[in-house]
Amino acid sequence: MSMTPSRTDVGSSFALDTQGLGNLKRSAKAGSAEATRGAAQQFEALFINQMMKSMRDATPSEGLMDNQQTKMFTSMLDQQLSQNMSKRGMGLADVLVRQLSAQNDAKALAIGGADGAAGTNGAASMIDIPMLQKQSAPLKGLEGAAQTNGLSASGRTQAPHVRAFQDKLGSHAAEAEAVTGVPAKFMLGQAALETGWGKRMIRNSDGSNSNNLFGIKAGPNWKGKVATAVTTEYVNGHARQKVEKFRAYDTPADSFKDYARMIANNPRYEKVLDHAGDASAFAHGLQRAGYATDPQYGAKLSKIIKHSLA
Numbered sequence: 001m002s003m004t005p006s007r008t009d010v011g012s013s014f015a016l017d018t019q020g021l022g023n024l025k026r027s028a029k030a031g032s033a034e035a036t037r038g039a040a041q042q043f044e045a046l047f048i049n050q051m052m053k054s055m056r057d058a059t060p061s062e063g064l065m066d067n068q069q070t071k072m073f074t075s076m077l078d079q080q081l082s083q084n085m086s087k088r089g090m091g092l093a094d095v096l097v098r099q100l101s102a103q104n105d106a107k108a109l110a111i112g113g114a115d116g117a118a119g120t121n122g123a124a125s126m127i128d129i130p131m132l133q134k135q136s137a138p139l140k141g142l143e144g145a146a147q148t149n150g151l152s153a154s155g156r157t158q159a160p161h162v163r164a165f166q167d168k169l170g171s172h173a174a175e176a177e178a179v180t181g182v183p184a185k186f187m188l189g190q191a192a193l194e195t196g197w198g199k200r201m202i203r204n205s206d207g208s209n210s211n212n213l214f215g216i217k218a219g220p221n222w223k224g225k226v227a228t229a230v231t232t233e234y235v236n237g238h239a240r241q242k243v244e245k246f247r248a249y250d251t252p253a254d255s256f257k258d259y260a261r262m263i264a265n266n267p268r269y270e271k272v273l274d275h276a277g278d279a280s281a282f283a284h285g286l287q288r289a290g291y292a293t294d295p296q297y298g299a300k301l302s303k304i305i306k307h308s309l310a
Helices: 018-029 033-058 068-088 092-111 113-125 129-134 138-148 160-180 184-195 252-265 267-273 279-288 297-308
Strands: 225-235 238-248
Touching (some): 160 184, 184 252, 252 267, 279 297
Antiparallel strands (some): 225 238
16 A cells, blocks of 8 residues: 555645645645645644744744754744644634635535636635745635635636625616616726726715716716815826816716716717727727726726726
8 A cells, every 4th residue: 555645734744845836736726625725724834833933933042053044944944843833733724625615615505517626726826835825814815805806707716895896886787787778797997997996086075976987077067966176187198187077966866877877878979889898998988988087098998897807
């Protein structure tokens, strides 16, 4: 019977065995539950090693036997001890396995079929040693990501603020899409750009929210509510601060409806609608039509649509 340790048996392997670590990464990419356990144990070993290193650093070291060579061998010994201790476990690996399993199950449900197995790639990232050694609180960060990150329709992981923004306004964008033919995520991307994902909303004089998600100004023909705010306009490529009047709405849904009417009925945006199927062409078409004076508006909007909301 072979005495070679299994690829996930961290405790019985040599701490500096890079080949074994490579095998563990490949197993994790293949979607093995065993590899997920091995990745979690590897992480726990690194965590233990960091604690031992901190204790070593806090201990005064003086004498003939204290030199660079002994420090190197002590470090190697600590790494191996960490591996051995992780085999017994201190509970950290179990927590990580639960978090990764829950995250992967969610991905499998969202993506479906064979694509769902790709969610176990999260285990492979767990054993990126240089990254982990730089993290001061790796467990908290990883658990937070597993609990709060969502998935886009294409299966990409989304930041919490992106998911929250999309969940809050997605239904209004869908209704506006039915009117204009402009994809909902294009409008969500523009609302995100104009408001900084909802963090820089234009306020009414009493401090209430104007619900103006698209930065639409209040011209002489506007008969609705008005909010005044300082805005940045670009004149000959130079940014200038100006005080402008903007439209104000009772609800975010009203903002989407007004945007849909403007895009659909204003002749200046007729050619923009011709490119409603292409994010980059749509974004740069809006800029050419004069929607904004920022020379980078098209590039910024295209990036948000393609990378944050894809």
